[in-house]
Structure formats: C-alpha cells, structure tokens
Amino acid sequence: MSIIGIIRIAFKSLARNKTRTFLTMLGIIIGVAAVITMLAIGQGAKKIVEDQISSMGTNVLMVTVNFTRSTTNVRQAAGSGTLLELDDVFAIRSQVEGALYASPVYNSFAQLKFESQNWRTGIMGVDTDYFYIRNMNTEKGELFYDSDVENGTKVCVIGKTVADNLFGDIDPVGQIIRIRNIPFTVKGVMESKGQNVMGGDQDDSVWAPYTTVYARLLGRRWRNMMIVVSAVSKDRIPEVQQDILELLQNRHRGTTSEEFLVRSQTDIAETASKVSDTMTILLASIAGISLLVGGIGIMNIMLVSVTERIKEIGIRMAVGAGKRDVLLQFIIEAVAISILGGFIGILLGFGASAIVGNAMDWSIAVTPFSVLISVGFSMAIGIFFGWYPASKAANLNLIDALRYE
Amino acid sequence: MSDLLIRTENLVKTYQMGEIQVHALRGVSLEINKGEFVAIMGASGSGKTTLMNLLGCLDLPTSGEYYINNIGIHEITPTELTKIRNQMIGYVFQNFYLLPRTTALENVELPLLYRNKMSHHQRIRKAIEALTTVNIANRAKHFPNQLSGGQQQRVAIARAIVNDPMFLLADEPTGNLDTRTSLEVMTIFQKLHKEGKTILLVTHENDIARYAQRLITFRDGRIISDVPNKNPQNAEYDLAHLPKLPGDEE
Ligand SMILES: Nc1ncnc2c1ncn2[C@@H]1O[C@H](COP(=O)(O)OP(=O)(O)O)[C@@H](O)[C@H]1O
Ligand SMILES: [Mg+2]
Numbered sequence: 001m002s003i004i005g006i007i008r009i010a011f012k013s014l015a016r017n018k019t020r021t022f023l024t025m026l027g028i029i030i031g032v033a034a035v036i037t038m039l040a041i042g043q044g045a046k047k048i049v050e051d052q053i054s055s056m057g058t059n060v061l062m063v064t065v066n067f068t069r070s071t072t073n074v075r076q077a078a079g080s081g082t083l084l085e086l087d088d089v090f091a092i093r094s095q096v097e098g099a100l101y102a103s104p105v106y107n108s109f110a111q112l113k114f115e116s117q118n119w120r121t122g123i124m125g126v127d128t129d130y131f132y133i134r135n136m137n138t139e140k141g142e143l144f145y146d147s148d149v150e151n152g153t154k155v156c157v158i159g160k161t162v163a164d165n166l167f168g169d170i171d172p173v174g175q176i177i178r179i180r181n182i183p184f185t186v187k188g189v190m191e192s193k194g195q196n197v198m199g200g201d202q203d204d205s206v207w208a209p210y211t212t213v214y215a216r217l218l219g220r221r222w223r224n225m226m227i228v229v230s231a232v233s234k235d236r237i238p239e240v241q242q243d244i245l246e247l248l249q250n251r252h253r254g255t256t257s258e259e260f261l262v263r264s265q266t267d268i269a270e271t272a273s274k275v276s277d278t279m280t281i282l283l284a285s286i287a288g289i290s291l292l293v294g295g296i297g298i299m300n301i302m303l304v305s306v307t308e309r310i311k312e313i314g315i316r317m318a319v320g321a322g323k324r325d326v327l328l329q330f331i332i333e334a335v336a337i338s339i340l341g342g343f344i345g346i347l348l349g350f351g352a353s354a355i356v357g358n359a360m361d362w363s364i365a366v367t368p369f370s371v372l373i374s375v376g377f378s379m380a381i382g383i384f385f386g387w388y389p390a391s392k393a394a395n396l397n398l399i400d401a402l403r404y405e
Numbered sequence: 406m407s408d409l410l411i412r413t414e415n416l417v418k419t420y421q422m423g424e425i426q427v428h429a430l431r432g433v434s435l436e437i438n439k440g441e442f443v444a445i446m447g448a449s450g451s452g453k454t455t456l457m458n459l460l461g462c463l464d465l466p467t468s469g470e471y472y473i474n475n476i477g478i479h480e481i482t483p484t485e486l487t488k489i490r491n492q493m494i495g496y497v498f499q500n501f502y503l504l505p506r507t508t509a510l511e512n513v514e515l516p517l518l519y520r521n522k523m524s525h526h527q528r529i530r531k532a533i534e535a536l537t538t539v540n541i542a543n544r545a546k547h548f549p550n551q552l553s554g555g556q557q558q559r560v561a562i563a564r565a566i567v568n569d570p571m572f573l574l575a576d577e578p579t580g581n582l583d584t585r586t587s588l589e590v591m592t593i594f595q596k597l598h599k600e601g602k603t604i605l606l607v608t609h610e611n612d613i614a615r616y617a618q619r620l621i622t623f624r625d626g627r628i629i630s631d632v633p634n635k636n637p638q639n640a641e642y643d644l645a646h647l648p649k650l651p652g653d654e655e
Contacts, residue, residue, distance in 0.1 A: 009518060016506045312504055315502045315503075317487075319519065320488070320520070320568075322483070322520050397464055399458055399464045402502070
C-alpha cells in the first residue's frame with residue numbers, strides 16, 4: 001500500500017490514544033527544548049566573549065610568566081623563580097622594533113573610601129601607554145600624565161562602577177579618595193567598557209601610575225607583574241611575539257622560551273571561544289542525554305503498544321496488511337511522535353531561550369543550526385528507537401497474533 | 406472453463422507442542438466450485454479452524470497442495486500471499502475481530518487501505534455499500550463497543566465482502582450469538598450466496614448447517630462425509646417464524 005495510506009493509518013492510531021501519544025512525546029519535547037536552550041545559551045556566551053575580546057583593544061599582546069608550564073610554580077610564588085621586571089618593559093620599548101607601546105601592569109586589591117562611602121576594588125598600576133594600548137579614554141576629567149608616573153604622584157582615574165558607588169551624584173573629578181588610607185586625587189572617570197571575558201565588570205577598577213602603586217600600595221616589594229604591549233600593526237604581531245620572547249630569554253639567564261607567554265588578542269580569543277565551545281558542547285550533551293532518554297521512552301511505550309496491539313496487528317495482517325505495512329506503520333508512529341515532539345520542543349526552546357536571555361541580559365540567539373540539529377536528532381531517534389518495536393510487530397506470526405488474548 | 410475455485414490435495418497440518426506432535430489435519434483433499442455454500446461440521450478439535458486458516462492463507466500447511474483458481478498457494482511469495490488475503494478472500498471470525506476504538510466504517514474500510522490506488526472518496530463509498538448490504542449502514546459511525554454482537558458480526562461481514570473477494574470463509578460466525586441474531590447473520594450469508602458469493606462456513610450446530618447446500622463433516626483431522634444438502638432451509642423465513650422454532654438446543 002502507499003506510504004500516504006500508512007501515514008494515515010499511523011496518525012489515526014496516534015489520535016486514538018491521545019494521552020499516551022502526548023506522554024510519549026513529553027520526553028522528546030523536554031529533550032529538544034533543553035538542547036535548543038543550551039545551545040542558545042552557549043552561543044550567547046560565546047558572542048559575549050567575542051565582543052569583549054574585541055573591546056580589549058587592537059593589536060594587544062599580553063606578556064606573562066607561564067605559571068602553568070613548570071613545576072617551579074611553588075618557587076615562583078615564593079619569589080625565587082623567574083619574574084618579569086620593570087626593566088623588561090623598558091627593554092621591550094627600546095629593543096623590539098615592532099612594539100609601539102608597552103606598559104607594566106601591577107595588580108592589587110584595596111579598600112577605597114570617600115567621605116563615609118566604602119568600596120573594595122582592584123587597583124591597577126600602569127603607565128600612560130596602557131590607555132593607548134587598551135584604547136581607553138575618560139568620560140569626565142582627564143588621564144594622568146607621564147610626569148605623574150615619573151614623580152609617583154598620588155593621582156588616579158576610576159571606572160564608572162567605582163564612581164557610582166563612591167560618589168553617587170557628586171562629580172568625582174578633583175575629589176580626594178583614600179586608597180588604603182592614602183589620599184589620591186581623582187583625575188578622571190573612564191568611559192564604560194562593560195563586562196570582561198570572565199563576566200567581570202571592567203568598570204569596577206581604579207588605575208594609578210605604576211610608580212605610585214609600587215611605592216605606596218605594594219610597599220616596594222618586588223611583585224610579579226604583567227606587561228601589555230601593542231604592536232605597530234596586526235600583521236607584525238607574530239614577529240613582535242617572537243622578538244619579545246627572545247629578548248626576555250636573553251635578559252633572564254638560564255630560562256627557556258617556555259617560561260614566558262606572549263599572547264595576542266587572537267590567542268586569547270581562541271582560548272576563550274574554545275572554552276565557551278567546550279561549555280556549549282557540555283551543556284548540549286547534558287541536554288542531549290535527556291533527548292536520548294526521551295528516545296528510550298518512545299521505544300518503551302512503543303514496545304508496550306506493540307504488545308497491547310498484538311491482536312490488532314493480527315487483524316490487520318488477516319485483512320491484507322503485509323510485513324512492510326506493519327513495520328512502516330509503527331516506525332511512522334514513532335517518527336511522528338518524535339517529530340511532533342521535536343516541533344513543540346523547538347517552540348518551547350525558543351521561549352525558554354528568550355526567558356533566560358532576558359534574565360541574564362544576554363543576546364541569546366536560537367540559531368537555525370540548533371533547530372536543524374534537534375529536528376534531525378529527534379527524527380533519528382524516532383527511527384532508531386521505533387525500529388525495534390516495529391520489527392517486533394512486523395515479525396509477529398499471523399495466527400499467533402490473531403489468537404493472542 | 407471449469408467452475409473449480411478451491412482445490413486441496415492431501416493437506417496436512419501438524420503442530421509441534423514441545424515434545425508432542427498435534428496432528429490437526431491428516432490429509433484433506435477437497436474441491437469447491439464457484440457459487441457453492443458449504444458448511445463444515447465436526448466436533449471441537451476436529452481440525453475445522455485449522456483448515457479454514459489454511460484456506461484463508463492465514464497459515465501454511467505442513468505438507469500438501471492448495472490451489473485457488475489454479476494458483477498454487479503453497480508455492481507463492483509472502484507478498485503475493487498478502488495480496489491474496491487482501492483481495493481474494495473474505496474472512497469472518499467467531500469473535501468478530503473488529504479494531505477497538507475504530508468506527509464501523511473505518512473497520513470496513515481497513516482492507517481497502519491496504520490496497521493501492523483507491524481514493525479516500527472511493528473507499529468510503531465502497532465501505533458504505535458493504536455496510537448497506539448487511540443492513541448496518543445506520544451504525545457506520547458507531548464504535549464496536551457501542552454495537553451488539555449481531556451488529557458487530559454484520560460489520561465484520563461487511564469488512565469481509567468490501568474488497569469483493571472470490572470467496573468468504575466464516576469460522577463459527579454464529580458461535581457467540583443467540584438464535585435470533587444467528588438467524589439474522591445466516592440470512593445475510595444466504596443473501597450473499599444468492600448474489601453469487603462462494604461461502605465456506607464452519608459450525609458445529611446442525612441448525613446452522615441446514616442453511617448450506619453441502620455438508621462436510623470432520624473427525625480427527627479427516628473428512629468423514631461430504632454430502633449435498635438436498636433441502637436447504639431459508640433463514641429469512643425461519644427468522645420471520647422464529648416463535649415456532651424449537652429453542653436453543655445447546
Ligand atoms: N496453534 C496451535 N498449536 C497447537 N495445537 C493447535 C493449534 N491450533 C490448533 N491446535 C490443535 O489442533 C487440533 C485442531 O484444532 P482446531 O482446528 O482449532 O479444531 P476445531 O476448530 O475443529 O475445534 C486441536 O487438537 C487443537 O488443540
Ligand atoms: Mg474452531
């Protein structure tokens with residue numbers, strides 16, 4: 001008989017038992033909705049990561065000690081291993097041809113105070129180059145000068161979050177805040193940069209001359225630092241990376257090239273998007289498992305349904321249904337359940353994605369790819385898990401099936 | 406051209422029940438012509454149902470030959486067998502075997518669904534026609550559980566004739582029915598016979614067998630007698646005069 005006819009029979013069977021059909025579908029609905037939502041969340045996270053990385057600035061290189069590499073981790077933490085020095089910054093500036101700007105970055109954490117307001121945040125000791133490298137500018141007031149760095153002046157610029165929390169409606173420019181009880185004059189408030197790669201607030205930060213930070217906040221203790229460098233142009237990045245590595249190796253006797261990391265923005269972007277891809281895959285696999293469970297549910301119910309309908313199958317065969325007709329009928333029933341369930345799941349997934357997107361304030365996008373994947377997957381599940389019960393039905397012996405009570 | 410419709414040659418059916426062999430049919434040779442109305446009689450367990458299943462192509466013999474219209478059923482493919490079940494044979498069961506939660510009309514439509522090239526409209530028309538023939542068209546939209554036994558059996562007969570088969574097989578079609586409904590069903594069989602259908606009907610009730618034209622009796626998987634019924638009764642007449650009939654003998 002024709003496929004259309006069998007499809008008609010399959011749908012009639014499903015319609016005859018709506019509750020069972022819906023319950024069977026439920027597993028697939030939830031599975032598909034979960035896959036869609038998880039993929040959407042993953043994609044959303046990835047997009048945010050990408051946006052943030054491009055907001056880091058152009059042609060940026062980050063020079064750090066490779067802590068992950070060696071077993072000397074503990075030694076380094078104790079201060080006896082290889083660490084970057086201020087002189088490395090000057091050497092990069094003067095000796096690496098393709099390096100346009102270079103700035104040390106000292107990271108610290110401190111309590112800030114303005115009048116009765118308190119705020120705890122990160123303090124970055126940087127050179128004026130830093131603002132060029134990161135392509136940052138003030139929204140109010142101005143940046144500090146080279147002379148501030150030279151003289152170790154107690155000045156700083158603050159991020160928007162810090163300004164909001166310490167000053168509220170007051171104009172911060174020209175005010176004096178206390179960082180670890182040391183008075184600093186606020187020279188400016190930076191333009192907002194939003195969240196960073198890890199979801200941290202980039203506006204929740206204070207930038208001060210590295211000399212001041214080093215002398216006043218770090219107590220002149222020799223601390224590990226990071227160096228940020230910008231290359232003159234994008235295509236010279238690999239060359240600059242290589243030159244910096246060689247320079248550092250020469251300057252620090254007895255080190256190997258593996259002891260330092262010079263990461264470009266693309267390196268970081270790749271790592272970050274690899275991380276978010278991994279996260280997406282992880283989320284989707286967990287959701288995929290629920291889809292699989294849904295499929296097993298279909299098989300389960302279909303098996304029960306075959307047993308329940310042995311007599312029906314016998315009757316159908318007695319009036320002229322062939323093995324193929326019965327096989328197709330049951331497979332189509334399974335596929336119809338999974339596709340219909342998949343369809344409802346997609347709608348639900350769209351809804352759930354929108355809700356999650358709203359709640360987290362992410363631009364969460366359901367991609368055609370994820371819809372395609374779920375539809376294909378649920379169809380495959382229907383065929384895969386429908387096959388066994390269907391072939392069981394088709395291979396029933398006619399007389400035995402008819403006599404079955 | 407002969408009128409020969411069915412011919413069996415030494416049909417044997419042996420069931421294997423673990424260690425024991427059950428000899429359900431021990432060599433049945435039979436010829437049935439087009440247009441005959443045959444009643445097959447015999448005690449319970451004598452092999453009547455087994456023979457009907459073989460004749461209905463629901464099962465295959467252990468040995469022996471079976472021809473419908475000179476087609477050797479024992480030597481054709483399963484696909485062809487399916488087609489023969491669908492288009493050449495109409496089967497009526499003792500327990501009706503209607504699909505539950507399926508209307509009378511849809512039940513009758515069922516054999517047509519497994520046939521190619523028939524529009525939905527055509528199918529409905531043929532199904533209604535068959536229901537009309539057995540006088541139950543007014544129950545077309547009813548489900549089996551909303552119908553009496555006699556009505557269900559009539560729907561089952563409609564399903565058996567809807568594909569215009571070459572012959573009808575009925576295995577104790579009145580076995581589950583009371584006298585009156587049995588007579589109604591027999592009236593329908595006689596009517597179909599009059600319209601030219603070949604009918605084989607299994608029964609162990611003499612009262613029912615009286616309406617056929619030929620009586621075959623089984624014992625222990627063999628035919629022990631095969632005689633014409635010189636004086637077949639008229640079921641319609643008996644139905645009209647039911648009070649005068651003796652009550653249930655069983
Ligand atoms: N599927 C089967 N398996 C084993 N034995 C069977 C089977 N079907 C019928 N028989 C046996 O075959 C014999 C004939 O049965 P059957 O044809 O049903 O007789 P009838 O219809 O005349 O009562 C009986 O002894 C019965 O028990
Ligand atoms: Mg029987």
